[in-house]
Amino acid sequence: MPSDIAIAQQAQLNKVSQIAQALGLNEASVEPYGHYKAKIEPALNPQLQARADGRLILVTAISPTPAGEGKTTTTVGLGDALNHIGKRAMVCLREPALGPVFGMKGGAAGGGYAQVVPMEDINLHFTGDFAAVALAHNLLSAMIDNHIHHGNALGIDPRQVSWKRVMDMNDRALRQIVVGLGGKVNGQAREDGFDIVVASEVMAILCLCDDLADLKQRLGHIVIGYGFAGQAITASALQAHGAMAVLLKNAIKPNLVQTLEHTPALIHGGPFANIAHGCNSVIATRLALKLADYVVTEAGFGADLGAEKFIDIKCRKSGLRPAAAVIVATVRALKYHGGVDLTALAQLNLPALLAGIANLQRHVHNLQQTFGLPCVVAINRFTQDTDAELALLAEQMAALGVRVVLAEHWAKGGAGAAALAEEVVRLTEAAPTPLRFAYEDADTLWEKMHKLATRIYGAADIFAARRIREQIDKLQQDGYGHYPVCVAKTQYSFSTDAALRGAPSGHRVTIREVRLCAGAEFIVMVCDDIMTMPGLPKVPCATRIDIDAAGHVVGLF
CATH class of the missing domain: 3.10.410.10 (Formyltetrahydrofolate synthetase, domain 3)
Known part of the structure; x- marks a missing residue:
């Protein structure tokens, strides 16, 4: 089978104007970035407010392993599959960060025949949203040091500045640094550091705000540190939030692209779930729910991180409510959780699989019992998966009242996930249960x-x-x-x-x-030891990403 990037480069795409027109978007609200991607201004589509919201489907996963699970691929494949069975569906995803693309992942736009495209653009800079977040964040950083340098009228205590700088690349050497070296003309020396852009509070604000006015207000509320008298110092006190909002005025607009099967996809925002809240923007999700009958979205990493924050933070703040959840797993990954070495995952090992299913069972329990969400387990099938292993998995999940559905969207596109789509539809048509949270607002x-x-x-x-x-x-x-x-x-x-x-x-x-x-x-x-600025692995993906003589990108999967 061709590589992911080869499949994406061979795809015949529809013009983004066609995708937008089919969704019923006003032409004035579509700002093309080339032929195949565009920014959408939701406010220029007032007619959408009269439409009923579609059903929101949350795709999550077991705790990730080196064996891979395929959560983004499943999200894309499910969106295609829903359209394949005659439903009106679209996909809502986060944007990939350059750090992981050049570090561990090598790309994050799905895989095989379940991808969002143009894959190269999405993985590499896209429409500049992450650059805008970094600029807005670092403008505030610069204004903090500039204020201290020019007399420090607010009485900022340099020892209590908590606002770090950010960049969209993994670089462990920048976790802890000293700025202001070189004498008085270069500012006051103080300890500082860098986080990766996806950990920036600016990114979180972009993904949780309602509109531009809310964005600006939230930026003003950012606490950058404390003064000598113990008072909190905000971005609005530095008069930085207006200029920060200016830098984000285009980044706040969701990005419209498509899948290989021309399913519309909104890709917007990118906080990581292991260091931030792990969801695409509220603005994009709300827009998608007005444009489609089914919206498939994902939350980062395993359900203990991404799904929990999706519900306890994003849903709590926005009023969004998923109708059902899909938990993605593979037999290989479950055997890894059962203690099997990576080199032996292809071998039949029912005791290890049974032990590893405990990871899946806890995620299912959390979604069902803690949050009140109906769910289905989607198994990304590998050729070495045996009937005995699949039967054991189905038996264990049946005891929890959850169906296991095999999915082959990676190799077959939407048609390969049709059974999964049918089960998702069945779950959403049942009487809804109230969404619950893991804790109450009133808890300390x-x-x-x-x-x-x-x-x-x-x-x-x-x-x-x-x-x-x-x-x-x-x-x-x-x-x-x-x-x-x-x-x-x-x-x-x-x-x-x-x-x-x-x-x-x-x-x-x-x-x-x-x-x-x-x-x-x-x-x-x-x-514990989690870092908000990751480092590159020993052999980063950047070593195999290249460009050929014809200008084609190679090595992105």
Whole structure:
């Protein structure tokens, strides 16, 4: 079978104007970026408000493994499959970040015959949204140091500036730095550092805001640090939020593209779920629900991170409600969670599979029992999967009242996921159950974190050093206790130890750092050794990404 990029480069695409016209979008609201991608201005489509919302389908997954699961591929394939069976569907995704594209992933636009295109553009800069987020974020960083340099009228304590700089690339050497070296003319020396763009609060604000006015207001609420008198210093106090909004005035508009089968796709925003809230923008999701009867969206990494934040943060803030969830898994990945080495995943091993199914069972339990979501398990099928393994998996899920559906969209496109689409439709047509949250707004920040750790991660308790506990208590006292919690932890395990596969229980979750995101309106709890600026692997994907003599990109999958 051809590589992903070869499939994408051979695809015959419709003009984005055709895709927009078929959706009923006003021509004035479509801003083309070339022939196959466009920005959409939702406000220029007032007729959409009269339409009933479609049904929102959340695609999530088991805890990710090196064996791969295929969550984005399944999201795209399900969107195509719903159209294949005669439904009016579209896809809503996050934008890929350059750091992982050149680091571990090598691309994030689906795979095989279930891709969003133009794949190269989507993976490489796209419409410039991430650059705009980085510029807005770093403008605020520059204005902080400039204010301190020119007399510091606000009394900013340089030792308590919490606003780091960002870039859209993995670079561990920039995690902790010193700025302002070189004498008085270059500003005041102080400790600083870089996060990756997807961890920026500006990215979170872009993805949670309602419109441009809300965006600007939220940017003004950003707390960059504290003054000598202990007072919070905001971006609005620095008069930075207006200029930041200017830099984001185009980035706030969702991006319209298509799948290989011409299913419309809105791709917008890109916070990671292991260090941020892991969902595409509220604006894009709301627009999609007015344009289609079924909207398939995804949340990053496993359901303990992406789906939890999708519900506890995005749904809580926006009023969005998924009608059903799809949990993506592979037999290979489940055997890995059962303790099998990567080199032996193709071998029949029913005891290991049974042990690994515990990971899937906990994710199913969380979605059904904690959040009240009906769900289906989608198995990305590999040729070496045996009937015995698939039967065991189906038997174990049947005990939870959940169907297992084999999906072959990677090789067959939408037709290969038709059975999955039928099951999703069946789930959404049942009487809806009320969406529940893992914790209540009235819970304290400590209680919220404790409930997440014990209810979702299977932990016995949480822990924070005295200094961190005091910071959490201070945020509670300062009036931020009603905010939801955004946990930054490893994606590879229910615990905070990436090496603990399956469904570990009884562990302790240690909070290493706490961050106030007053503009995004959540509190980040950074756990154990998770980093908000990733590093490149020993052999990064950048070593095989290249351009040939004809100008064609190679090596993106």
